[in-house]
Amino acid sequence: MTPEHRALVALSMLYEPGNALVGDDVARFGPADALHRLVSGASDAGLAAAARQRLGDRDPDELVRSVLPAAEACGARPVTPLDPEWPARVADLAGLYDESDPHTRPPLCLWVRGEGHLAELTDRSVAVVGARVCTEYGRHVATEFGYGLTRQGWTVVSGGAYGIDAAAHTGALAAGGGTVCVLAGGVDREYPARLLPLFDRIRRNGLLVSEWPPGATPRRFRFLVRNRVIAAMPRGTVVVEAGLRSGARHTARLAAELDRPVMVVPGPVNSRASAGVHQLARGHHPVRIVTRAADVVEDLGGCDTALAPAPAREQRPRDRLGEVAARVLDSVPRSAPATVERIAAQAGVSAAAAQRVLPALVAAGLARCEEGRYRLPERI
């Protein structure tokens, strides 16, 4: 670990991720100098006091060293922007400005646990997120999306929560893919505990990722801060189900502000679990409706993605008829045969026009000719 690496890890432990002042100092002075300025109070008195609160009587190097046993125990490694495994797209967060949310700067360090390579896994990835309190419909759809996207070569990124997130990860794993789970606490603090088997499978096939060091407790505000990584790391975000209060809407808003495609899966309008999704679709950010994984691939575009074939629309013989032929056919009676003249009058065309198309309708099996008169064939 170089001093710059170590400084990034220390900064990520001293301050809650995304802090604007910390991020600006790192961008301006580099990690090691920024760390020194921040801890010494040369940058901001409040940040220095906050750092002291976490340092106690340790210096930053000691703070970093204190977490390494826990990291080693769970097989977690710190990945920083200086490492080749860094997912480049999170740097876009630097362009985000949100007056009401001072924690939107790019992460300085990601703790990574699992067999995957973070940069490779997330290069062609899409977030699939949604409500914890979901319906069977939402769970089914999220699983299908997770499965279908993975089968089409996309990595599913989600938040490892109950409900939609868990279903999306599960679908991805079922397709044999390496899904990425971005947590709001240490990668050794699998939360919620009942999803432990899922986290184990993710770790063995993909990655558990967190901005917080091993041992850190997942907290409510950390889920919100974490959402910006889920929004920024993949190429787009799909929201499957979300109530009016769901955090998934926050992720979608961040993705929209990052100019990432935001896609939503509609649901019944009388389902509370879809109310937030539909509100997103009616909001001022452009949002795409998606109904299946192929729609997502199409909307993420790029020259490496094929356009999705349109849903199959059943073809029927009369689809191929011209407009006059269709009108004439509609005027051919079923019960008793009619003359060309009568059919023409019903159809509103000349007798000559009717006479021109009727033989073709007979040849196609759509009408029958009986002694110069026409009728429809018997129903089969």
Next chain:
Amino acid sequence: MTPEHRALVALSMLYEPGNALVGDDVARFGPADALHRLVSGASDAGLAAAARQRLGDRDPDELVRSVLPAAEACGARPVTPLDPEWPARVADLAGLYDESDPHTRPPLCLWVRGEGHLAELTDRSVAVVGARVCTEYGRHVATEFGYGLTRQGWTVVSGGAYGIDAAAHTGALAAGGGTVCVLAGGVDREYPARLLPLFDRIRRNGLLVSEWPPGATPRRFRFLVRNRVIAAMPRGTVVVEAGLRSGARHTARLAAELDRPVMVVPGPVNSRASAGVHQLARGHHPVRIVTRAADVVEDLGGCDTALAPAPAREQRPRDRLGEVAARVLDSVPRSAPATVERIAAQAGVSAAAAQRVLPALVAAGLARCEEGRYRLPERI
């Protein structure tokens, strides 16, 4: 009936509605002269032959007189662009050009049956259409929309078909409104027959409307031609459920080409009855997602409509907390009280900052102070 009136009625009986050549001749020469030119062959030989097929040995005046007994018997009256009851907005169809559909010109005559005034009823109206083969969900939603729109002062226009159309009319009638049903056959040919009780109620509270004279048979191609009146007469179109082959998608496309707002009600993505709706939402025409009547009113805009209040989002005490206070509150333990310093370290703020907000959290009942340490209140 003036000669011009009578000519319009005759033209509407001689030719299938929407015919481009007929419409152009009427616009250019006026109804009476256009009729003479068309029937005599001065305009187009095919149209003259088609007219002869329907006239037989009658002249146009005799043709008009032949339908009056049937009209009188059912209480239907012909309404033309020369009458004050004419719904002005259908004239916009003159601007529609569709190479694949030669029957998009404005109607020349509408047969009207019922107690309502066509122009007044349709001035503030919206089409609510959808599939005949619908689900219980679609039927429920269409009824709710029909009811809600009518309660908010809008007239529901639909096509009187099984399924969504019937549900929309039914909802409108339940709200005590005068709904308008645009048929593809004579207003005395209530089709489908099983909806006869519905047609009776529509007639007594609103209007049955048709471009075809009394006695005319509803035919497949007439449903398509009829759709353009449903699209053009109201201010916008709502599609509730539509399969991939549903005619409601045709109505929506026409409405979009007329620059009317097109709104769709989403449904489950695994429902075939919503597949056409979702395909519309992903198409190249701009389409709005609506979940309730108030959304439709909002999207139809205009200075006489109030904006819909946003769906109620449950408020919770912590929604009003600032960002530092929320982080501090998240770091207050539930089990055993903690010092200000420990809480500050967890929250990543200075002890002074934590000390500033903790008393307010206690005052709001969100935290408890025990001998200088803080914990969360007991769960109730």
